[in-house]
Amino acid sequence: MKALADAIVKLLHVDKWFGNNHVVKDLNLEIQEGEFLTLLGPSGCGKTTTLRMIAGFEDATGGSIEVQGERIEDKEPYQRDVNTVFQNYSLFPHMTVFDNVAYGPSIRKEPKAEIKKRVTEMLELVQMSGYEKRKPEALSGGQKQRVAIARALINNPRVLLLDEPLGALDLKLRKQMQIELKRLQRKLRITFVYVTHDQEEAMTMSDRIAVMRDGVILQLGHPMDIYDHPTSRFVADFIGESNVFEGVVKAVNGELLTVETASGMAETQGSGFSVGEELYVSIRPEYLSISREPVTGFDLPARVKDFIYMGTVVKTSLDLADGKEIKYSRFEADATLREGETVYVHWDTHKSVAIKKEAEVEAS
Amino acid sequence: MTAKPQPVRKRKHSRLPLLAQAGPVSAWMILFVTIPLLYIIYISFMTRGTFGGVEHEFSITSYQTLLDVTYFKVIEKSFRAAVITTLLCLLLGYPFAYYIARKPADVASRLIMLIMIPFWTNSLMRLNAWMLLFQTNGPVNNLLLALGWIDAPKMFIYSDWLVMLGLVTNMLPFAVLPMYSSIEKLKKSLLEASADLGARPAKTFMRVTLPLTFPGIFSAIILTFIPALGIYTITDMLGGGKVLYIGNIIKNQFGAIRNWPLGAALSVLLLLITALLIFIYTRFARIEDMEVL
Amino acid sequence: MESHHSIRRRKRSFRFLGDLYAILMYAVFYIPVAVMIAFSFNDAQRNYYWQGFTTDWYGKLFSFANTDLWDALLYSVIIAVLATIISVTIGVLGGIGLKKFRFVGKKFIDMMIYVPIIVPEIVLAVAMLIIFMTIGVKLGMGTILIGHCTFCIPYAVVTIKGRISGDNETLQEASMDLGANRFQTFWKVTVPSIMPGIMSAAFLSFTLSIDDVVMSNMLAGARQSTLPVLILSLNRTGITPDANALTTVMIVALVLGMLAVNGLQRHRRKKEARLAAEAEKAISTAGGR
Numbered sequence: 044m045k046a047l048a049d050a051i052v053k054l055l056h057v058d059k060w061f062g063n064n065h066v067v068k069d070l071n072l073e074i075q076e077g078e079f080l081t082l083l084g085p086s087g088c089g090k091t092t093t094l095r096m097i098a099g100f101e102d103a104t105g106g107s108i109e110v111q112g113e114r115i116e117d118k119e120p121y122q123r124d125v126n127t128v129f130q131n132y133s134l135f136p137h138m139t140v141f142d143n144v145a146y147g148p149s150i151r152k153e154p155k156a157e158i159k160k161r162v163t164e165m166l167e168l169v170q171m172s173g174y175e176k177r178k179p180e181a182l183s184g185g186q187k188q189r190v191a192i193a194r195a196l197i198n199n200p201r202v203l204l205l206d207e208p209l210g211a212l213d214l215k216l217r218k219q220m221q222i223e224l225k226r227l228q229r230k231l232r233i234t235f236v237y238v239t240h241d242q243e244e245a246m247t248m249s250d251r252i253a254v255m256r257d258g259v260i261l262q263l264g265h266p267m268d269i270y271d272h273p274t275s276r277f278v279a280d281f282i283g284e285s286n287v288f289e290g291v292v293k294a295v296n297g298e299l300l301t302v303e304t305a306s307g308m309a310e311t312q313g314s315g316f317s318v319g320e321e322l323y324v325s326i327r328p329e330y331l332s333i334s335r336e337p338v339t340g341f342d343l344p345a346r347v348k349d350f351i352y353m354g355t356v357v358k359t360s361l362d363l364a365d366g367k368e369i370k371y372s373r374f375e376a377d378a379t380l381r382e383g384e385t386v387y388v389h390w391d392t393h394k395s396v397a398i399k400k401e402a403e404v405e406a407s
Numbered sequence: 408m409t410a411k412p413q414p415v416r417k418r419k420h421s422r423l424p425l426l427a428q429a430g431p432v433s434a435w436m437i438l439f440v441t442i443p444l445l446y447i448i449y450i451s452f453m454t455r456g457t458f459g460g461v462e463h464e465f466s467i468t469s470y471q472t473l474l475d476v477t478y479f480k481v482i483e484k485s486f487r488a489a490v491i492t493t494l495l496c497l498l499l500g501y502p503f504a505y506y507i508a509r510k511p512a513d514v515a516s517r518l519i520m521l522i523m524i525p526f527w528t529n530s531l532m533r534l535n536a537w538m539l540l541f542q543t544n545g546p547v548n549n550l551l552l553a554l555g556w557i558d559a560p561k562m563f564i565y566s567d568w569l570v571m572l573g574l575v576t577n578m579l580p581f582a583v584l585p586m587y588s589s590i591e592k593l594k595k596s597l598l599e600a601s602a603d604l605g606a607r608p609a610k611t612f613m614r615v616t617l618p619l620t621f622p623g624i625f626s627a628i629i630l631t632f633i634p635a636l637g638i639y640t641i642t643d644m645l646g647g648g649k650v651l652y653i654g655n656i657i658k659n660q661f662g663a664i665r666n667w668p669l670g671a672a673l674s675v676l677l678l679l680i681t682a683l684l685i686f687i688y689t690r691f692a693r694i695e696d697m698e699v700l
Numbered sequence: 701m702e703s704h705h706s707i708r709r710r711k712r713s714f715r716f717l718g719d720l721y722a723i724l725m726y727a728v729f730y731i732p733v734a735v736m737i738a739f740s741f742n743d744a745q746r747n748y749y750w751q752g753f754t755t756d757w758y759g760k761l762f763s764f765a766n767t768d769l770w771d772a773l774l775y776s777v778i779i780a781v782l783a784t785i786i787s788v789t790i791g792v793l794g795g796i797g798l799k800k801f802r803f804v805g806k807k808f809i810d811m812m813i814y815v816p817i818i819v820p821e822i823v824l825a826v827a828m829l830i831i832f833m834t835i836g837v838k839l840g841m842g843t844i845l846i847g848h849c850t851f852c853i854p855y856a857v858v859t860i861k862g863r864i865s866g867d868n869e870t871l872q873e874a875s876m877d878l879g880a881n882r883f884q885t886f887w888k889v890t891v892p893s894i895m896p897g898i899m900s901a902a903f904l905s906f907t908l909s910i911d912d913v914v915m916s917n918m919l920a921g922a923r924q925s926t927l928p929v930l931i932l933s934l935n936r937t938g939i940t941p942d943a944n945a946l947t948t949v950m951i952v953a954l955v956l957g958m959l960a961v962n963g964l965q966r967h968r969r970k971k972e973a974r975l976a977a978e979a980e981k982a983i984s985t986a987g988g989r
C-alpha cells in the first residue's frame with residue numbers, strides 16, 4: 044500500500060445535490076498516482092457524476108477536490124490538468140482526425156511542426172496512423188474510440204478520466220479494447236479513472252475498484268479482494284455471481300460460525316459475530332461441493348433442477364429444502380447428475396463469506 | 408446524511424455568455440412583439456379620433472361594431488373560407504405527404520425540395536398567374552369553350568372560388584411539410600406489427616397511422632388555418648377588392664378608413680382565435696412538433 | 701382471403717395511383733410558375749391575356765429602362781441581406797442560448813418566439829405600425845427591416861434549435877476539457893458544427909424577407925417600395941411582362957445557385973471519400989490495422 048502522500052486525486056467529503064436528489068453523499072476517495080481505478084456501480088449510483096466533478100462539468104455542492112495537492116473545485120474544465128474520454132467519443136464532426144487530435148495543442152498555440160510530430164506519435168500509439176485526413180463519420184466505433192483517446196492523451200494529462208468508453212462497442216471488440224487500454228495505461232503510467240457498470244470489465248482492467256451505490260462507496264479494494272471478501276450483500280451480488288443466505292448465528296467457535304438458515308444449518312468462517320446475530324452468508328457457485336451422501340460438518344439437502352450450458356462452464360440450478368434456488372458451476376458437466384436427483388450441498392468454510400447485516404459499509 | 412441540501416456553492420460563472428446569447432433575442436421579442444401586441448390590445452379599447460388616430464378614452468365601440476351585421480358577415484365568411492381551405496389542404500395534402508414519406512430518405516428530401524422551389528418565386532406573381540389562367544378570355548375558359556362544357560366564358564376571376572383556389576395552393580406546402588415530418592417518423596415496425604396481428608391495410612391506417620401522425624396533422628391545421636384567416640394579399644389580388652376577408656378589413660382600417668381601434672379589435676379577435684387553437688394544441692400534442700419547420 | 705395475384709395487382713395499382721396523384725400535386729404547384737414564365741414572353745403592354753410571343757421584354761428588362769422595377773428589386777435585396785444578417789446572428793445566438801441556459805422568464809421568451817410564426821402577419825404588422833406611428837418613428841427602410849427581422853428571427857431560432865442535439869453539449873464539454881475556453885469553444889466547435897443549420901436559417905430568412913408583402917406594405921414609407929409591394933400595386937393597373945421576366949430571372953438564378961451548391965457539396969464529399977479510400981488502401985498494403 045503506497046503512502047497517502049502519493050494520492051494524485053483526492054475527493055474529500057464531496058457532496059452533490061441535483062435539486063432534491065442527494066446524488067453523491069459525503070464521498071471520500073484517494074486515487075494513487077499511476078493506478079487504474081474504476082468506479083463501478085449500477086445506473087444512478089453517482090459514478091458518472093463523480094467523474095464529471097473531477098473533470099469540471101459539474102460543481103460539487105460541498106466538499107473539496109484536489110489534484111496533485113491543488114484544490115480545483117473553482118477551476119473551469121479548461122483550467123484543469125485532467126482530460127476526459129467521453130462515452131460517445133465526442134469527436135468534432137467538422138474536423139479531420141488530425142485536427143481533432145491536434146485540438147488541445149493548437150489551443151495552447153504550440154508550434155505547428157511540434158504539433159504535427161506529436162499527433163503522428165499519438166496516432167501511432169493508438170494504431171490509427173494514416174487516418175489523419177479522415178472525418179469522424181467515416182470511422183468505425185472502435186476507431187473513433189482510439190482517436191478520442193489520442194486526442195486526450197496528447198495533452199499529457201496527469202489523470203485521464205474515462206466515462207464508459209467501451210459501452211457502444213460489440214462484445215469481441217470491447218474485450219479487445221479492454222486489454223489495449225490496460226496495456227496503454229501500464230505503458231504510459233498515467234492515472235486512469237474509469238467509470239463502468241460492467242463488473243467483468245472492472246475486474247479485468249482495474250488495479251482498484253470502488254463499488255458505488257446510491258452515492259456512496261460501498262467497498263474499495265483490489266478486484267480479487269472484493270471478489271473473495273465482499274463486505275456487503277450488494278457487493279457480493281453485484282460482483283460476479285453469488286448464492287446468498289440469510290441466517291442467524293447459532294454458535295461461535297473461534298472463527299467458525301454455525302448459522303441457521305431457512306434452507307438448513309450451514310457453517311462459515313467469520314469474525315466479529317455473536318450468537319443470535321443476523322447475517323448473510325455468501326458462497327460463489329464455483330466453490331460449492333455436491334455429493335450424493337450426507338457429509339460431516341454440515342450439508343444442505345437439495346434437488347437438481349436444470350442445467351445451463353454456457354460454453355466455458357455448466358451452471359446447475361438446485362432447489363434447497365425451503366425452495367430457495369442456488370447455482371452451482373463447474374467447468375465440465377458432471378455426467379452423473381440427473382434432473383430431479385437429491386444431493387447434498389456443502390462448501391469449504393474458508394471460501395464462504397460472512398457479511399454483516401448493515402448493508403452500507405463505507406470504505407475506510 | 409440526508410439533511411436538507413446545503414447552500415449551493417457554485418463556481419463564479421460569468422453571466423456574459425447568457426446575456427450575449429439569449430439576451431438579444433429576448434430583448435427583440437419583448438420590444439417588437441410583446442409590447443406592440445399589448446399596445447394593440449390597449450388600442451382596441453380606445454375611441455376613434457375625429458381625424459383618425461386615437462383618443463385615449465375607454466370604449467368598447469370597436470367590439471360592438473364587430474357584432475354589426477356587415478362586419479359579422481365578413482368575419483363569418485373568412486372563417487368559413489379558412490375552415491374549407493384547411494380541410495382541403497389536409498385532405499389533399501395528407502396522401503401527398505404519405506406518398507413522399509414512403510420513399511427512401513434521399514428521394515424524399517429531393518421531392519420536398521421540389522415542392523419548395525415554386526415557392527421561391529414571388530407569391531404575388533404566382534397568384535397573378537392563376538388570374539391569367541382564369542381570365543375571361545384566358546386558357547381555361549377557352550379550353551372549356553372548345554370542349555363544349557360551357558356556352559359562354561365564365562367569370563372566374565374576382566370570385567370566391569378563385570380566392571379559394573389561391574388560398575389552397577398557397578397553403579398546401581404548410582400543410583404537407585408538418586404532416587410529412589410526422590409520417591416520416593412513424594416506425595415501419597409498428598405497421599408490420601399491426602399487420603402481423605391481423606389488421607388489413609385500411610384498419611392499420613385508421614388505428615395506427617392516423618392516430619400516430621396526429622401531431623403532424625394538428626401542426627398542419629395551425630399552420631394553415633391561422634394564416635388563411637389573416638391573409639389579405641390573396642383576396643386583394645384574386646378578389647379585386649370585391650371579396651373581403653378579415654385581413655382586408657384590418658388593412659383598410661389603417662389605410663383610407665383610419666379606424667385604428669376597429670382594426671385593433673379585429674386583430675385582437677384573430678389573436679384570441681390563435682391563442683385558443685394553440686391552447687388546444689398544447690393540451691393534446693407536444694411542442695417539439697412545431698419545430699417541423 | 702385474397703389471392704396473391706389480386707393483392708399484387710392491387711398494390712401495383714395503388715402505386716400507380718400514388719404516382720399519378722403526386723404528379724397532379726406537383727402540377728398544381730408548378731402550373732402557376734410555368735404560366736408566369738410563359739407570360740414573360742407575352743407581346744402585350746400589360747398581362748391580361750396572351751397576345752403573342754416576344755422576347756422584347758427581356759431586352760427591356762436588361763436595359764434597365766424600368767427603373768421602378770430595378771429600384772424595387774435593389775431595395776428588396778438590400779433589406780433581405782440586412783435582415784438575414786441580423787436575424788441569423790440574433791437567431792442563432794438565441795437558439796443556442798435558449799437551449800442551453802435557464803433563466804427567469806425563459807418560458808415566456810420561448811412562447812414569444814413562436815408568436816410571429818403562428819400569429820397572422822397582419823396582426824404583427826398592424827401592432828408595429830401603431831407603435832411606430834404613436835412614437836413618431838418615420839416609416840421607411842428601418843421600419844421594414846425591423847418588421848422583417850421580427851418574423852425571421854423566430855424561424856432562425858426554431859431552425860437552429862432543431863439542429864442542436866444533446867450531442868452539442870458534449871462537444872462543447874470535450875472542447876473545454878481539452879483546454880479551450882468558452883469563447884474559443886463557441887467559434888471553433890459550436891458554430892462550425894451547426895453550420896448546416898446556420899445556412900438553412902440564412903436561406904429561410906432571405907427567402908421570407910424578399911418575398912414578404914404584408915410587413916413591407918404596412919411599414920413602408922411613402923417613397924420606395926419593395927418588389928412584392930410594387931407588384932401588388934401594379935396589379936391594379938395590370939402587371940407589365942418585364943416583371944414576369946425579372947421574376948423568371950430570379951428563380952432561374954436561384955435554382956442554378958442551388959444546383960451549384962449541391963454540386964459543390966457532392967464534389968467535396970466525393971473527394972473526401974476518395975482520400976479516405978486511398979488512406980485505407982495505404983494502411984492495408986502497409987500491413988497496419
